Amino acid sequence: MAAGCNLCFAGVKAVIFVTGLCDDHCYYCPVNRNRLGHNVFYVNETPVSSIEDVVVEVARSGAEGASLTGGDPLARYSRTLAVIQTLKEWFGSRFHIHLYTSGRYATREVLVELDRAGLDEIRFHPTLEWFVDRISVAKKYTSMDVGLEIPIAPNLVEWAKRIMKEADARGVDFINLNEMEFVEPNARALLQRGLRESRRRPFTVKGAYEAAVELVEWAEENIRAPVHFCPASFKDAVQTRNRLRRTALVDKKWYESVTPTGTVVYTRIHRDGGCERIEAYPTPSREPIVSVEQIECDGANTD
Template sequence: MVWETPYFSYAVRELPKGCQLCVRGEKLVLFTTGVCPRDCFYCPLSPWRRGDVVYANERPVKNVDDVIEEARIQEAKGAGITGGDPLARLERTVEYIRTLKENFGKDFHIHLYTTGALATEKALSKLYDAGLDEIRFHPDLFNPNSKLFKVEIENIRKAFDFDWDVGGEIPSIPGQLDRMKWYAEFLDKHGAKFLNVNELEFSEMTLKTLLDMGFQPVSDESSAIKGSLELGLEFLEWGEENTSLSYHLCTAKLKDAVQLKNRLRRMARNVARPYMEVTEEGTLRFGIAEYDDLDELYEFLVEEAEVPSEWLHINREKGRIEMPEEVAVELADAVEGDVKFFIVEEYPTWDRLEVERIPLP
C-alpha cells in the first residue's frame, strides 16, 4: 500500500534509514565535489558548485574541521554525501567518512549518492572500510545505450558484496515509466533494500533545457514539473505489487517545507545570540541599525539612548549594529538623523541568507 508520510511525501513499506534522519533535519549535507562523470539534463547544480569545491550545508569547507564544526552546530545524527559524484574525489570522501565516524561514533549514519560510474570494487571497499552505512546509485537510466550506463550497472552489482544498505535514487521523469520499472526489477533481483524517487523540479540551470523539451511547471508558484508527482505515485503502486523494495517518493514540498525547516531549527538554537528570536520557520529575527560610523552610533546608543551594551552587537562584516526587535522599534521612533532601522530575518546558516527586511519608520 502507498502511504502518505507526515512530510508531504509518499512511501511503500518503510523509509530508508538515511531518509528517516533527513526529513527530521538531522542529516548534514556534505557536498564533497562538483566534479561528475555525467552531464544530466535535469541536474540542478548551481554554477558555483560545478567545480571541485566542498560544502558542509551552506559552509564552504577548507579542511575537515569545518565539516565537524558544521555537524556540531546542526546537532547532526548523520550525513548525506553528495556531489557531483563523491567518488570523483574518492580519497577526500573516504577521509570525511572516517573522520565523522571517529568524532561522532559508529551510530552516526552516513549515506552516499553516486552514479556508479566510478564505483569499482576497490573504491567500494574503501568506502565500506571507512564506515559508509548506505549507498544510493543513480545510473544513467535514461540513456541505456551508452557505454557509461553499462559500466554503472556492472559496478552496482559489485556493491551487493558488502554488508551495507544498497538502494537507488532516481528522478520521476514523465514518459520514462518503463525505464524506472526496469531499474526497480534490477535492484530487487540483486537484493537492494529501497528505491527513492524524486519529484522533478526546474532549477536556474535546467529551466531553459526542460522547457525546450516540453516540460511545464505545476504552477507559477512551484518549481515542480507537471506530471512528475503523478508518475511517481503510479510507479510506487506498481512497485508495491511487483517488487519487495521499499520506496520513497520525495516531493518538492518536502525539501522546502520540512527538511530545510527542521534543519534550520536545529541550527538556530545553537547559533542564536540572546537578542535574536528563533521563529517557527527556524529563521533568526532581530533588529538592526545602519549608519556610516558604527562606533559613533554604538557610543550614542549606549551613552545617550541608554541602551544596555549587552543588547547590542556590532557586526562590522555586514555594516550594522544588531539588537532585539523591540529595541529597534523603540529607537526608530526616538532617534533622528541618518540612522536607518530595520527588522530582519536570516537563516541560521553559515552564509546567513537574509530572507526578509522590514524598514522601520
C-alpha cells in the first residue's frame, strides 16, 4: 500500500478537513451538507480556527502524519500550504502528509510549491477525465508520490477501467479504490441513479464491493501500478477506532482507563453527608456501569 495508507491503517494519521469548499459537484459525495460548500476547518472532527489549533489537535492525537481533505484543499490553497509548512516545522520532515484533490487547481506552479512545502503524497480523484493529465505534471516536476483515488460502484466499472489505464500510462505510483458509501448526504442522488443500499454491507452501495473485487482482478492483468481496495467498513472498524484510542491515551486522566475501542471508563465519587458512593462511567453514555455503595456512613475513614 501507499505510505499514507499504511499510516492510516494504524490510526496514526490526523484527518485535517481543510475546507468544505469544492467546485466539483460529485453526486456520490458523502460529506455532510453542513460542511460541503462551507469554508469550515476541522482536525479529527474537532473544529479549529487557526493553524496553531491544528498543531495542538495533531499533537493531541499522537499522530505520525496527516491527511488533508475536504471539499478540495486546493480551493483554499494558502491555508493548505500553511498547514503543510507548519506541520513539517513542528513535527519534522518524517511527519508524512498526503492530500486529496480532484486536480482542478493543481497547476504546475501549485504542485511545485506543494512539493517544496513538504507534501509527501498527492492523490487525484479526476472528476473530469482531463484532470488525469495532472498526474503527468506531478510526476515530471515534483518528488511526491502520486496516486489515483476513485470511488467504486456497479455503474462506474467501465469508467474506472478507462481512468485506471490512463493514470497507469502516466506513471501513477498507486491506485486506491474506495467502496462507495450510501449515507444521508448522497442517498437521494444515488437513488435517482438506480443505486440502492446493500443489506449485507450497511451504509454502502449495493454491488460496490463486488465491483471493486472485479476491478482488482482485472488490474492484475492490465495495470502496472499496485491497486488497493479500501472497504467502507474499514474506516470505522479499524482506522477511526485506532485514531480514537491514540487520542484517548493522550487525553486520559489518572482515574480513567481507555478501552480497546477508544472509549474511556472513569470513576466519580458522590458524597452525601458521611456516605460515599463510587460509580464507574464509560463515555459517551455517562450512565454508571458499576455502583459500589460504601458501608461506613458514620464519618469513619473508608477505603
